[in-house]
Amino acid sequence: MQKYFISAKILRSGPIYNNMNKTRITHCKHGHAFTPENTYWKKNGKYTTRDCKICKDAYSKRRDELRRQSKPAAQRRHPKPNEIDMAWAAGLFEGEGTITMTRIKSTKTENLTCSVIIVGNTDIEIVQLFHKWWGGWLRKRKKVPGKKQAYEWALRGKQTCVFVADILPYIKTQRVIQKAKLLLEAEALRRHAPMRGQEALTTQARLWEYLIEFRRLNKRGDKTTDALQALDS
Numbered sequence: 001m002q003k004y005f006i007s008a009k010i011l012r013s014g015p016i017y018n019n020m021n022k023t024r025i026t027h028c029k030h031g032h033a034f035t036p037e038n039t040y041w042k043k044n045g046k047y048t049t050r051d052c053k054i055c056k057d058a059y060s061k062r063r064d065e066l067r068r069q070s071k072p073a074a075q076r077r078h079p080k081p082n083e084i085d086m087a088w089a090a091g092l093f094e095g096e097g098t099i100t101m102t103r104i105k106s107t108k109t110e111n112l113t114c115s116v117i118i119v120g121n122t123d124i125e126i127v128q129l130f131h132k133w134w135g136g137w138l139r140k141r142k143k144v145p146g147k148k149q150a151y152e153w154a155l156r157g158k159q160t161c162v163f164v165a166d167i168l169p170y171i172k173t174q175r176v177i178q179k180a181k182l183l184l185e186a187e188a189l190r191r192h193a194p195m196r197g198q199e200a201l202t203t204q205a206r207l208w209e210y211l212i213e214f215r216r217l218n219k220r221g222d223k224t225t226d227a228l229q230a231l232d233s
């Protein structure tokens with residue numbers, strides 16, 4: 001039986017591959033015109049190939065989006081406290097702690113923000129326990145004459161999520177719950193929103209809004225006034 005082989009040369013001789021010149025193709029396979037503005041040229045060994053800018057940009061955008069969505073949450077880096085310890089820490093934090101956002105000073109970018117958790121106490125053992133369970137930093141506060149030496153535990157960045165998620169179920173006051181949820185929301189945005197290129201500026205601006213909100217919430221009188229206002233309304 002006779003076998004027939006079609007040479008590669010004949011296969012390539014269709015209208016597209018005429019003269020083996022792919023540049024005769026005027027549109028990408030999704031129908032975008034290969035205009036000078038819409039064409040990426042690249043050297044690929046001995047060939048020079050083209051990419052459609054619209055398609056390539058859309059692809060990298062999708063890829064970045066998928067990468068961001070699958071970004072892992074903040075990992076626990078310290079031994080997990082048991083429920084009683086968490087409830088104790090939550091109660092103490094409610095009385096002595098601060099949830100807020102600060103501005104990071106940067107020469108490159110303005111309006112960089114960072115979530116912060118602070119617990120101050122004159123008993124070093126208390127701040128040491130927070131440090132043992134959630135990491136962060138311990139420091140001596142500036143000594144005020146006539147007052148006892150105070151210590152401070154501070155946690156910054158995405159590790160604040162681990163702490164807030166731990167204590168949130170045990171928090172009783174609306175004011176602290178509101179701030180805890182606000183922090184989780186801001187950190188979720190930081191995790192999933194674009195943090196590079198032009199779009200990063202939009203993300204930074206959105207995070208800055210959270211900082212303003214924290215400032216507003218932290219300024220709002222003392223707890224007694226808030227509770228009284230709540231009873232009035």
Ligand SMILES: [Zn+2]
Pocket residue numbers: 028029030031032052053054055056
């Ligand atoms: Zn295209």
